[in-house]
Each structure stands twice: as C-alpha cells, then as structure tokens.
Amino acid sequence: MTPGTPPVRLYDTKAQTLRAFAPLDPSNVTVYVCGPTVQSGPHIGHLRGALSFDLLRRWLVHRFGRVTFVRNVTDIDDKVLANATDAEPWWALAYRMEQEFTRAYTAIGILPPTYEPRATASIPQMQELIARLIEQGNAYAATDSATGAGEVYFDVRSWSDYGSLTRQSLDAMEPAQDADPRGKRDPHDFALWKGAKPGEPSTATWDSPWGPGRPGWHIECSAMSRRYLGPEFDIHGGGLDLRFPHHENELAQSTAAGDPFARYWVHNGLVTVGDQKMSKSLDNFLLADDVLSARDPLVVRYALAAAHYRSNLDVSSSSFDEAEAALDRIRAFMERSVRTLRDESDDVRIDAIVPERFAAAMDDDLGVPQALAVIHETVRLGNTALDEDDDDAARGAFADVAVMTGLLGIDPLDPAWNTSSGGAEASALDTLVRTLITQRAAARAAKDWAAADRIRDAVAAAGIALEDGADGTHWNLLGTQPGTKE
DSSP states (O other): OOTTOOOOEEEETTTTEEEEOOOSSTTOEEEEEOOOBTTSOOBHHHHHHHHHHHHHHHHHHHHHSOEEEEEOBBOSSHHHHHHOOSSSOHHHHHHHHHHHHHHHHHHTTOOOOSBOOBGGGGHHHHHHHHHHHHHTTSEEEEEOTTTOOEEEEEOGGGOTTTTTTTTOOGGGSOOOOSSOGGGOSSTTOEEEEEEOOTTSOGGGOBOOTTOSEEEOHHHHHHHHHHHHHOSEEEEEEEEGGGIIIIIHHHHHHHHHTTOOEEEEEEEEOOEEETTEEOOTTTTOOOBHHHHHHHSOHHHHHHHHHSSOTTSOEEOOHHHHHHHHHHHHHHHHHHHHHHHHHGGGHHHHHHTOOOOHHHHHHHHBTOOHHHHHHHHHHHHHHHHHHHHTTOHHHHHHHHHHHHHHHHHHTOOTTSGGGOOSSSHHHHHHHHHHHHHHHHHHHHHHHTTOHHHHHHHHHHHHHTTEEEEEETTEEEEEETTSOEEEEO
16 A cells, blocks of 8 residues: 555454454455365355455455455365265365356456465365364363264363354353264364264374374364464454354464464355355355356346445346346447547556545445445446536546456456357347348438337347447346447
C-alpha cells in the first residue's frame, strides 16, 4: 500500500471486531484457507466459500501487490474412506473429486492457489508436530482397548487458552466426536493420530512412533499451514461452520506447540436453502455441476458474490435471475461504450484508476454489495452520457466500470467469459441473425411494421436481443457476449 492510503479493515472472528489489516510483510500477504474434504463433489456452498476468499485475495493483491495463497485438499479422512469402493479406492475417489472441485472453481473464475497441498503429502510434518506436543505435555499417546491401535490425543485441559477462538468454556462444549472415546482422558480431547482399524485399507495407513495409522483432521491444517507459510502468517480463512471444532483445535495445537499461528481469522457465511444451512448431511444441497449446467458461470459468480461474505446467503432461482439482469445492464453499457468509443476502449482500460467510493467499500471488510452499487450507479451515469453524446463522460464511466468489474472478476467483456463466440456454430448464428436484421430493416423502410415486429418477436423468442442505434442494429444472446451488427 502506498503511504496515505486508507487501511484495509477486516472482521477478525477471534477478536470479534473490525481490525485494520497490517500484514507481517507488506510486500507479501500470507493467507491459508481450509479447502475441501474430497469425499464427494462440490455443492454451491463450496463455491460460495471459495469465491469469498478469491475476492479477498484479488483485493489484497490490488492493495499490497503480492499474496501467497494456500488452500489445502483433505484427501484422507473418515468420510473419504467411507465413500470408497472396491472398484474405486479412497485415493482414486479423492483425486477424482479434487478434479471436480477444480473444474467448478475454474468455471466461476476462482484463481488457482499459489500452493494447493494434499494432506497425504505432509504426513512427516504432522508427525513432527504431534511429537512436539507430546514432549511439551499437551498431548498423550493411548491404546484403544478394543483394537489395540495406538492413538494420540490433544489434552485440552493442558492448554488454558482452549476455547479462545469461539469464546466458549470447556465444560460447555460438546465432547469431541472425531475418535473412539475409550482411550481419552477427557471426552473433549481430540485425535491427533488415529490408529489403524480392522477393515481399513493398508494404503490409508502410515507408520509412526505410536503405531500404524493416519492423522486426525485438525492436525493436517496446522502442519500444512506451517510448512507452506511458516509458524506465523497473516490470515486464516474458512467457512463459519469450521470455527468449532476445526479452527478452535487448530489454534490450540499450533499455539501449544509454540507457533504464533494466524494473526487474523476470517470466516465466510453459509449458503442456506429456505433459511436452513446447506449441507450434504441434511441432503438439501445444490450440486455445483447442476447449477453450472443450468446457468452462465459468470451469473453464478455474480449471484454468490452479491451478498456480503459474512452474511448467510439464501439461494433460489430468483438469486440467479437477479444476477443475470444485473450483469445484462453492465454488459449492455460496456458493449455500447465499446461501439461508441471504438478503438479508444483499450487505452481507456489501461489508464483507469479505481474509483474512491469503490475502494472505500472494498477496504471496509470487503464490502462487495456496496462496491456493486457503485458499479451500477456508474453504469447509469455512463448511459446518460452516451444518450447526450458526451464522449468524455462516457469514456470515464467505461474506464471506471472496466476497472471495477475487473477487480471483482466479473467483467463481462473479459475473453475468459466468452464461451459463445468463435467457431462454425457462432458464424452460422451470426449469418442467420444478420439476415433477419436485414429483412427487418427492409420491412421498416417499406413501413411494413407488422412484418418488422414479427421478425423482432421471432428473434426475441430465440433468446436474442436487438438494439437499434445511430450506427445500426446490434444483437446479442441474452446473458452472453455481443454479436455483430448490421
């Protein structure tokens, strides 16, 4: 950030207040976000969570220049093992589901992380962290009396700050459900290492000083964040539902081991259906593939970004309809500006400066709804300028809209969103529509208004919009990139 620039403020879940964001290294912001457990494919809630941190990352890059962004993949877990079959081992299932998440993230423009470690690639680092906790008296090894498996648990009563993230007293917490309680000293103790159980595949077992087994869920993120970002980093992110027990346990085991750990805790709100949390366990989720096959991915991105990242988002068909209408207004203005400005539009984009009101909204805890309001107000002013042939004002409005939508990853003219242009099909469609536009123009010249209206109605019924202007008639597929003109 340049001197004199207002600070970025983020809501720190641990502090339960807005805090000015000051990274350890102003030239390299470090962020760790809990990624998916890949036992099955992504639902729309996964996309909303990943998008929240994609938007944060983009803004931090704008403000600070560099962000090292780590998002892990939990590829070994009870749920992954439970969903595996003889025909598809757990590791093959995990890899296939990981690819599904990647495709969905890419579809809505989520940038790839700087590093995307899999849990299974950091087992030695997890064991090292567990050994340190045992040595310091914050963890203990035990034997499951039923299976004889060696287990390791974190001793929650050995760490007086346990509960500081969610501000709960230990005795008010629910017992930990992540392992058999028979080897625990306290029901709240959670598993750091799970001993191998009968029936589990040998490929899901690693040797350790406590016997063969695999890591507990919570230790995975503590070890991976330390490996890729160091013992102290700027932001730890994830969904609000991860605050307890996952993030509470991460904080306890990392700080007990002597690591400063995360300086800011940022959590995104949940996606709900009928005001009920969307989850696989409740069987009320919308699969990402189903939504993306029915809706333009840019519309999905806009709809999921439109609510503030900390608020819960109730998803319905109207959410996507409203997003599509909003994008159509932005797209129509930008296309109209490009036609009017012609060769100037590229130069205008290069020289654009982020509008102050947009920047103020984004600096204030990533206020995307307020930032979108600035975009739409600028679109209205830009259209007025075009109506009044005020090219200077139109040029300024276009530049502002281009830079703002670019920072949010929703620029409808970005080639990344152009999925309908090019190729034989697009060329054939363009030829057909231009023929109809010519026929309609001839009908209007002959004052055969009925014929002209029939052509326009037929084109509209096919999902194509016509825009009459001083420089001719333009067409575009509703919700896509512009077509050609006559």
